[in-house]
Amino acid sequence: QQPLLTTRSTREWQAADAAHFLHPFTDFQSLARKGSRIITRADNIYLWDSDGRKILDAMSGLWCVNVGYGQQALIDAATRQLRELPFYNSFFQTATPPAIELAELLAEITPPQFQHVFFTGSGSEASDTVVRMVRRYWDILGQPQRHTIISRKNAYHGSTMAGASLGGMGAMHAQGGLPIPGIVHIEQPHAYQLAREMAPDAFGRLAASWLEDKIIELGPDRVAAFIGEPVQGAGGVIIPPDTYWPEVQRICDRHGILLVSDEVVCGFGRTGHWFGCERFGTRPDLMSFAKGVTSGYVPLGGVMVGERVARVLIEQGGDFEHGYTYSGHPVACAVALANIRLMQQLKLVERVRDDTGPHLASLYASLAEHPLVGRAETCGLMAALQLVRDKASGTPFPPERQVGLLCRSHCFANGLVMRAVGDRMIVAPPLVMTRAQVDEMGALIRLCLDKTW
């Protein structure tokens, strides 16, 4: 049998890559100059590049690979399903057993209000589904003026037109005339200086009050929903104080506004709970997910639809004019089933909550002593280090110093994938990580901080 791929040197891969492959979120010209890092294989929490270098993947690919690489149960599930039925759609009154069983299992593991799921191919498509579904819900109820969705600055909800509009990334809005109409943004619950000056509980309530201010400014009967990531991931692992989300829930309840939890990053165990809303004490009406549902082995996303919305859509809605070719893809659903069952078998969520999460927290408490670190925060197995020029006053580095990028380059050179969001260094390692591997990651992080200092 002919091998699928050719054998090439790193330089040859880089040349072909630069000649033909436009990467996401990339300055194409500068990447062509530098050359991509070519990742060729992976196992457990480690990657290997085309020069044979071993790298500890502290970002789980892209917040995806919760069960780690090389899990035979997922490989077998995909192989069996590819043989049995590689594709069929769920349009036109058809369904496949893996999609039905996954819907059933998701209803079991998500909070009790969720008994229905709408499948998508990705987190961005889930965000689009949220916008369509929220607006459809209010239309059916005869309140089409309830159209506006409130989100937050620095949020990330994907890269489609609706996903990027829900997101609060200025650089994304600047390209393509975003946001689309009817989406507005409030401040995120992260004000590094302000939060230093206030008690966390008071700051959490203050940040939640910005939502109510915006609702009153817009007129409560014009607001359809509020969407947020329990912990803002791509925005830099922004962990809100414990008072924030319960207060947001009260405000949504007070004004009858739907609450949407984007669990694309926080879902499937990342925070030490199956879903971030359980960690932070909200009862969302919709919950989007992707990434961890299959541990990224194959693409799959979706929206869990709570009973409040599901009842209206099902009983009064007629046709819902929305869906994707790959909604409920059988191979993706089979892999998701295997992934969730493996997580249950390994008790991964409990491990993060009771063992590796607290261990990471104590490791970060010691990293907080480093002269470069202004603040060290963790939530389950996600964490951030805020790098500062002056530790005592918390004064940040001037942006042109690009200290985060400098630190990241030391990580690359020392076999660690850690992400830089401005001057916040973030990690979200695979949930299968052991305590010893948390220590191994900690030693690499410390080394890279020392080299950056």
Ligand code: PLP
């Ligand atoms: N929502 C959140 C919170 C995300 O972090 C992401 C991706 O990182 C998305 C949505 C979009 O998911 P995808 O890249 O699968 O479209």
